[in-house]
Amino acid sequence: MADLVLRAKSGDREAFQRLYREHAGRVYALCLRLAGDPARAEELTQDTFVLAWRKLGSFRGDAAFSSWLHRIAVNAVFQAGRSEKRRRARIVESGAALETPGREVPPGLRIDLERAIAGLPAGARSVFVLHDIEGYKHVEIAELTGLAVGTLKAQLHRARRLLREALDR
Amino acid sequence: MNHEPKHPGLDEYIDGALAPDEALAVERHLADCEVCREELAALRGLLADAASLPASIEPGRDLWPEIDARLDAEGEPAGVGGRTLWSMRYQLAAAAVLLVVVSSAVTSVLSNRNGPRYEARPPGLAVESRQGMALVAEWQAVEADYVLAARELVEALEAAKPMLSEEAVQLIESNLRIIDEAIRESRAALALDPTNGELMEMLSATYLKKVEMLQHVNRVAAEL
Numbered sequence: 001m002a003d004l005v006l007r008a009k010s011g012d013r014e015a016f017q018r019l020y021r022e023h024a025g026r027v028y029a030l031c032l033r034l035a036g037d038p039a040r041a042e043e044l045t046q047d048t049f050v051l052a053w054r055k056l057g058s059f060r061g062d063a064a065f066s067s068w069l070h071r072i073a074v075n076a077v078f079q080a081g082r083s084e085k086r087r088r089a090r091i092v093e094s095g096a097a098l099e100t101p102g103r104e105v106p107p108g109l110r111i112d113l114e115r116a117i118a119g120l121p122a123g124a125r126s127v128f129v130l131h132d133i134e135g136y137k138h139v140e141i142a143e144l145t146g147l148a149v150g151t152l153k154a155q156l157h158r159a160r161r162l163l164r165e166a167l168d169r
Numbered sequence: 170m171n172h173e174p175k176h177p178g179l180d181e182y183i184d185g186a187l188a189p190d191e192a193l194a195v196e197r198h199l200a201d202c203e204v205c206r207e208e209l210a211a212l213r214g215l216l217a218d219a220a221s222l223p224a225s226i227e228p229g230r231d232l233w234p235e236i237d238a239r240l241d242a243e244g245e246p247a248g249v250g251g252r253t254l255w256s257m258r259y260q261l262a263a264a265a266v267l268l269v270v271v272s273s274a275v276t277s278v279l280s281n282r283n284g285p286r287y288e289a290r291p292p293g294l295a296v297e298s299r300q301g302m303a304l305v306a307e308w309q310a311v312e313a314d315y316v317l318a319a320r321e322l323v324e325a326l327e328a329a330k331p332m333l334s335e336e337a338v339q340l341i342e343s344n345l346r347i348i349d350e351a352i353r354e355s356r357a358a359l360a361l362d363p364t365n366g367e368l369m370e371m372l373s374a375t376y377l378k379k380v381e382m383l384q385h386v387n388r389v390a391a392e393l
Binding site: 138 | 180
């Protein structure tokens with residue numbers, strides 16, 4: 001296990017800060033793409049590192065620290081998403097679809113792939129980011145989201161179609 | 170194979186998720202279908218662009234000061250004393266030992282009484298009698314042990330909550346409220362009839378249920 005991780009496990013806050021400096025960019029990128037919102041991504045990045053600190057004792061070093069950290073980040077994003085859905089469900093009395101819509105992308109505007117991803121509906125965005133950018137397998141995403149593999153494949157197909165439309169390809 | 174430009178089979182083909190015979194069928198189709206060939210090329214282009222996105226994006230500001238402040242509020246870090254997984258397991262084991270002792274003590278208290286085990290109040294066993302006072306004192310000692318075991322496990326649960334889903338936490342809290350209400354009612358009844366063995370057993374069973382549930386939840390959290 002890397003020295004920094006061992007030191008952080010023993011309570012060395014400075015070592016943990018160095019781990020943060022080393023991994024913050026990747027964690028933030030993941031949170032940004034999953035959440036589609038920079039301010040939310042900053043909160044989720046903070047949550048991820050606080051959770052990681054709490055759980056460092058359970059990190060056995062079987063996987064790379066970055067993989068372990070990414071798993072925590074993905075869980076933090078989905079956990080936050082579920083809480084948000086519940087909060088909205090309490091506010092919205094009707095049974096309207098609760099899926100978070102992506103940010104609107106003005107038609108005809110030249111957009112890059114990052115912005116197009118941010119503009120996807122939440123479900124399609126998550127699957128595209130995890131599968132096509134982060135390299136997760138459908139079964140792994142199914143474990144994280146609780147969704148069926150068939151649903152995830154349909155979401156991925158939808159995401160790719162929407163992205164190509166947004167990018168006019 | 171149809172000629173719809175958004176053919177779902179192409180997604181699985183490009184992901185390498187098709188069986189060899191299915192992949193071969195797609196390739197045969199592609200050889201004859203320009204629409205699908207263009208679709209496949211566009212998909213490949215999209216995935217190549219996705220793969221070339223930067224793996225790292227620095228946040229717009231330094232998030233460490235806020236994380237650092239939150240870690241201060243966290244108290245002791247994971248893996249160093251305090252509420253670590255190790256200490257949770259240790260606490261769990263300690264509570265299990267305590268539970269065995271308490272359970273034995275309950276049996277001992279109740280079996281040492283004069284009269285049948287489930288008799289509501291043994292004849293002549295008044296609270297103010299020496300035997301009655303001894304029974305009440307023994308029960309109070311047993312109850313204190315239960316309360317201690319439950320308190321330690323509740324503390325462990327509080328530390329473990331961040332590792333549990335919100336649904337699980339809500340369910341646990343709901344169940345604890347039900348058990349605590351049953352404990353409150355049994356204690357109120359026992360206060361009116363302090364040497365009633367049936368009430369002691371009922372209360373003991375409810376405490377036991379609470380401790381066992383907390384043990385189970387903490388065990389699950391410790392394995393996450």
